[in-house]
Amino acid sequence: MREFGYQRVHDVPGAVALRGEEPAARYLGGGTNLVDLMKAGVERPALLIDIRELPLDRIEATASGGLHIGATVTNSDLAAHPRVRFGYPALTQAVLAGASGQLRNMATVGGNLLQRTRCGYFTDTALPCNKRSPGSGCPAVAGEHHNHAILGATEHCVAVHPSDMGVALAALDAVVSYETADGPGELAFTDFYLPVGDTPHRETALPGGALITGITLPPAPVAANSRYRKVRERASYAFAIGSVAAALEVRDGVVRDARLALGAVASRPWRARTAERALIGGPASAEAFEAAADAELAAAEPLPHNRYKVALMRNLVVAVLTELAEQADPAEETVR
């Protein structure tokens, strides 16, 4: 394998400064995706800046009653935190639906957002891929795409974002904070990922060299009644072929608040605002849930081998919303 530098940093300004000195550097969190990509030759960093010792490993309540999650908090610690389990159960469920115990012990929250697609063309350097090698083409459109995008894709790229955690964060209105040499910044989660367009290699709105420092969840009573459900091709150790994160507040049979995000359908966790608008103020009925799902999926443009996803997502949205509506008392929500 290629030789590369490795340096552990202990403070955020030092990390950002080091990154500024070496454009071909990468921040190393848990390494659960980056190291794989290095083995495959997709990533060839000159320097790994190990950020796991940064003081970003805390989960703390915010003044407004929300939650701030440091970027180096591990997936395992995030999923186990009582404030997350009871205040944002969909997030715990999403994290636990991903990877394995060993990987979750290594993987970090910041790294999770920046993991790359598992599209087989992206990870094989012998093949074209616009995301890896801009302008080389997207063979997935006419090739193997059974787990590719049905929403928001273009002919330049039909890959999906693999994160489970991100789907819950999209539904929960998370805000991503980062640090650059010029100071800190913030991005709403829905603005964090860029549209595919004709630049699928540009994935996030983070400024160059920026270090994700944390994620803030705003207070959201509706989130206490939330769920994440993932469907995959084996019972464990596989990425989603479709997933849903949803939160629902129902009173007197009427949907008062709703949050909905879809996974494994687009280049980013897909916030389903069209469906949310259809739901809020309407009846908490199966017909209304079906109509909301259909409204969101009306924009779907499936490829020949992934049209099953339209039916899958419709069924999943309806099933998860129905379960949430039937949940009599959100306080009884337990994490499985």
Added chain:
Amino acid sequence: MTTTTGTPVTTGAVGTAHSRVEGRDKVTGAARYAGEIPFADLAHGWMVASTVARGRILAVEDAPVLAMPGVLAVLHHGNAPRVDAEFIGQLGQPDPVMAAFQHDRVPFVGWPVALVVAETSEQAREAAEALVVRYDTEPHDVAFYPDRPGTYLPENTPMLTAETAKGDLEAELAASAVVVDARYTTPEEHHSSMEPHAATARWEGGRLEVHDSNQGSKWVADELAALFSLDPASVRVRSEHVGGAFGSKGVRPHQVLAVMAATVLDRPVRVVLTRHQMFSVVGYRSPTVQRVRLGADADGRLRGLDHQSQSVTSTVFEFVEQSASIARILYGADAHHTVNRVVPLDVPTPTWMRAPGEAPGSFALESAMDELAEKCGMDPIALRARNEPGAGPVSGLPFSSRNLNACFQEGARRFGWADRDPRPGLRSEGRWLLGTGTAAATYPSGVAPSTAAVTAEADGTYTVRITAADVGTGARTALTQIAADALSVAAERVRVRIADSDFGPAMVAGGSTGTRSWAWAVMAAAGELREQLALGGDVPPQGITARSNTAELVGSLPPKERHSFGAQFAEVAVDVSSGEVRVRRLLGIFAAGRIVNPLTARSQLVGGMTWGLSMALHEEAIRDQMSGGHIGADLAGYHFAANADVPLIEADWVDDPVPDDPVGGIKGIGEIGIVGVAAAIANAVWHATGVRHRDLPIRPARVLLAASARPSDEQAASEDGSLA
């Protein structure tokens, strides 16, 4: 041969549970595998594979790579030692993929085009990834689909009967009250042994020594000798521990490249294949398209049986997946036709993979039998009982033993089959529809000549030497038990040494023939030794050794149909709104002769059944039509069952005596466990949902599309690119 083995006097080792004799070494890490045996002055080779599917190599630009740190050599077709691949080995002609670097032609993606050798594995890898190979690319064709042009009927060989036919099939089908005519497909599947292929070669005192991971060290040694035109006595291959093989570990490019490099550099060289490379150069199970036609009287008696299989091979070697052959054993019919056809494409050559033929063949035939039972309104087990043949359905030969009915009866009792409502789509639990299914299993119980040596040591212990292979199955332990009984001593006094080609010719660990073949040789040598010891006198310091060769004994076996049988039962839960299928339990009851070691036998059967589950629901290698290569050729992209997919699996057996058997009724059990499982699961999915799944794997996409399609709109279920 002077000894008659007969039924040995037993001390009770055979038939009782023994943990693996090398178990402690394995769990403590003391056991060394081929890729981790230390050598002084070891160099490391890294294989470079073609990225094009068809063409010629124009240039291997080795000069820049030779200047990289630690690089010792770059071997390719322009400079590699010549080898002679025109020979017939123990198991036939070799796949030319192992005769690397002999010409400039590229017949598939993944074909070996160069080996970079360096001081360290990391340096070799970095240089290999930097090596530029230029090709003159030609258009390729890797599209496998039903009845595609180029499909042909292969010639018969000693290892292949392409076609059998008796009776007037069309007339019997026309006269049948009930007919099933269905097409089934299975995808390309891979062995995926946990341990990658690895070999270290060195010249030592004029001999070529290879430490390898294989299924037959004498087999590999003889093939290397033939390839490099060496005296077979000057080649020694050892393979002490093997982390899974499943048919993929014969002579493959890694040993040949290691020998080439060791010869050129005159120092030890190790070559380890990557997981990605294993998808192209160690063989795989061909995808199949199978058409099964069954015609029966209203009472289920078969009048016509037609099983046609189509598989793929490479353009450089013919390997035929004999999926239709299982019908020659399982069921008789007035008119009976089986045929195995093949089509060459620009893909790697397939090979034997656990239950070659029977694994995909049983999915088609045993699914079709379930469809016939449905159409006849019969219980699936009763239908099979009605069609039990008294003799080989094609050969007419008597069965050495056939206890398939007993397997079904015992399985039905333990599974609770009697309470089953045969109607589909009636049971549910929350979002899950529940169903149960069953299928028959069979696999040949073959035997092949082997030699063994048994030594009575002066200290009262015994040493057995035989070129057997323990590919993780427990063969070393089973042979210890067999030798102990044959010698009438405690197993603790027997030491079994295996997997060293210097021990002489023996059958490979393959085709469920290993234990039976080796057992016979060990029993024969032990019998001979006991006769010598019976003469009295002291054992000298060098011990007393008796040798055996079972060639004549094997040749004198009367012709019979010799097979193992089994009945597989599955319970599944299906969520048709998400497409998820979960197997809730599996039960396999087998008639597999005399079970030598119940502990490891059960483990091997459960392993086979687990693979059958994986075949039913998960496994499928995706070939990209544009590049001709795989997409996702690693263990993240190629899904097999994860722990969470594997439910309670029970494997057990019924008494299966084999009268007058010279090997005491021992059969092989390596393959039988996987056979029929996928059909039992598919049949259970039908019972749960009312939908027949004739294409494997039963992925969520297929379940979803079937659920959203009209019942008559069967085309929809295959529109997710099943054979693309």
